[in-house]
Amino acid sequence: MENLRKAFGFGGVLNADEITQVTGRFVTQHLRAGEHFFAPGDYPDQLGFVSAGVCRLYLVGRVPEEEATRCFIRPHQFILDLESFHSNRPTQVGIQALTPCELLRLDRRTWQQLLAEIPKLFILSKLLTEVALLNNLKDSDxxxxxxxxxxxxxxxxxxxxxxxxxxxxxxxxxxxxxxxxxxxxxxxxxx
Missing domain, CATH: 1.10.10 (Arc Repressor Mutant, subunit A)
Incomplete structure (x- = not known):
């Protein structure tokens, strides 16, 4: 949970009480190797944070056996399909545990409540999204x-x-x- 607190402390946008308010709403989820946080076609409504373990984000081709791993998600990284999370549309990607994983997760409804309660959280979420995008580009260059x-x-x-x-x-x-x-x-x- 301490690493989740550090993640929400990024940039100094939220104060200590706000960080506690946000992180206190996350719940723990364990995945066995091979289990999915969500699979292609699902309607993901969870935001996750990897506490331990490794996941992969992958795409499926025209036939189910055709998969392409886009990136690996390691400890202290957030996981979600941003487009599906906000649009409530089925996802085109899957997130699968490659090792036993401990995740901290939060559902969309709770996230939206927190955004209403803590307006600065919107600024932090945009900042974290930007950093994640830049890191993803750098990681795969x-x-x-x-x-x-x-x-x-x-x-x-x-x-x-x-x-x-x-x-x-x-x-x-x-x-x-x-x-x-x-x-x-x-x-x-x-x-």
């Missing part, structure tokens, strides 16, 4: 250049914890390569 091997090496450098904890086929999907190619790359870098 290396995917656009270089060979598959160079992309994997950069991934290992940036995210050594994910290499150890995330199933390799999700890493391959994130890098835009086949699991077989990733296996060959890993063998060549290990020797």
């Amino acid at each position: 290396f995917l656009h250049f270089g060979t598959a091997k160079q992309k994997y090496e950069e991934f290992v450098k940036r995210y050594p914890d994910l290499v150890l904890n995330v199933p390799q086929h999700y890493i391959a999907s994130y890098l835009g390569i086949t699991p077989q190619s990733l296996s060959r790359i890993r063998k060549s870098t290990a020797s």
